[in-house]
Amino acid sequence: MRILIADDDLISLLALEKCLVDLGYEVVTARNGLEAWDKLIHDPAIQIIILDWMMPGMDGISLAKRIKAELTDDKQLPRHVIILSGTDGYDEIIRGLSSGADDYLVKPYSFNELRIRVKRAEKMLNEEQERRRLVNVDPVTLLWNRAKIIEFLEEELARGLRNFHPTGTLLISPTLPHPLRPAASPHQLEKSLLETLSSQLRQKIRCYDKAGRFGRREIMIILPQTSSRELKTIGQRLSQNINLDSVYYSYRLPSSKVAIGGVSSEIFPHPSAEVIISACKKALSTALHLRYPESVYIIEKKEVTHHERRTNTR
Known part of the structure; x- marks a missing residue:
């Protein structure tokens, strides 16, 4: 499964990329929200999107809203958006999830916490893809309906x-x-x-x-x-x-x-x-x-x- 990471902090970006590559994922990186959006619209295979809240050009919250508004329909692969933030306040978490993000991860986070969140996202995406497939499949022939x-x-x-x-x-x-x-x-x-x-x-x-x-x-x-x-x-x-x-x-x-x-x-x-x-x-x-x-x-x-x-x- 392909994952996009967007973070303007190069050290954080490279560390997160290494963690995900070690878990066996294919990783695409971006240094700001606008670059991340460009990569998303040109690479429909990206399904998990990890966005830092604070980025120049377009922040993670704005990008999450745009993804849900423009890149979410049954003709495209399902996507799962995770917002990264250094703030763990209740209001910030609610705002992040209300923007269209599916999950919220507070920095600094442990490798195990990241692994659990990403594996859960992958499981949910696979289940959604299977649900969509079954909706379009004829039960007798197992071909398209x-x-x-x-x-x-x-x-x-x-x-x-x-x-x-x-x-x-x-x-x-x-x-x-x-x-x-x-x-x-x-x-x-x-x-x-x-x-x-x-x-x-x-x-x-x-x-x-x-x-x-x-x-x-x-x-x-x-x-x-x-x-x-x-x-x-x-x-x-x-x-x-x-x-x-x-x-x-x-x-x-x-x-x-x-x-x-x-x-x-x-x-x-x-x-x-x-x-x-x-x-x-x-x-x-x-x-x-x-x-x-x-x-x-x-x-x-x-x-x-x-x-x-x-x-x-x-």
């Missing part, structure tokens, strides 16, 4: 537009044999298929791809910097490598295909999440109706709608 995967899609499309890179998106769905055996519960079968499918997908997608449960049986994969041709290759490879036979056999059912539909943003002049999702749904619907063993359908050019066709003929 629908809201989060759509948020990732919007972010990746915006990034792709800025950097002139296409974004590929796949919708993947296992299929249910028809008719089902009377003893086979559709709900339990779907759950088993999704658990197995998501487990295999985690091992087969790239580290920077995102996967999440999109619908009842659909999993969405977002693939940055992926053209239509590359998306088709990836879809076919996934189709060949995903194997759900063990699930079907456990329910005494014949094996069935995994359907994959997708589209790359490169075929649209102004791709939005809504446009991409609509195209992926159409592609998946087509893939579900392909004759076995064909199971992948990628839209490789923009389909002209009835409205656009009428407009173009006027």
Whole structure:
């Protein structure tokens, strides 16, 4: 975990830095509040912030207020602010904690006291990160849930537009044999298929791809910097490598295909999440109706709608 220390007293700064490095932390230092703020906004990985109360430019109290006002939301890593002060008066402690600081440490302090405070901060931050993660995770697949995967899609499309890179998106769905055996519960079968499918997908997608449960049986994969041709290759490879036979056999059912539909943003002049999702749904619907063993359908050019066709003929 990365820690920022801000103190205008060089001796105190170096002593504190050594203590934290000895505890195994990565430490960033600043000599005043303005320098500390600059480092914070350029280094989002900093989570524990130790600020001396009295500093030139911007003191620790003012900086703590600014951190809480501008750098605290669910899209950023949680942060824990500790104020250092040579004053242990009740009013000063209340003022420090009221400013937005999470803890208050009186100087001079012992190494053990510092260690306990920092370890407690680390534990609280890890618990908060886990809480945030679970809020965004689907409990069946342990992938991102629908809201989060759509948020990732919007972010990746915006990034792709800025950097002139296409974004590929796949919708993947296992299929249910028809008719089902009377003893086979559709709900339990779907759950088993999704658990197995998501487990295999985690091992087969790239580290920077995102996967999440999109619908009842659909999993969405977002693939940055992926053209239509590359998306088709990836879809076919996934189709060949995903194997759900063990699930079907456990329910005494014949094996069935995994359907994959997708589209790359490169075929649209102004791709939005809504446009991409609509195209992926159409592609998946087509893939579900392909004759076995064909199971992948990628839209490789923009389909002209009835409205656009009428407009173009006027």
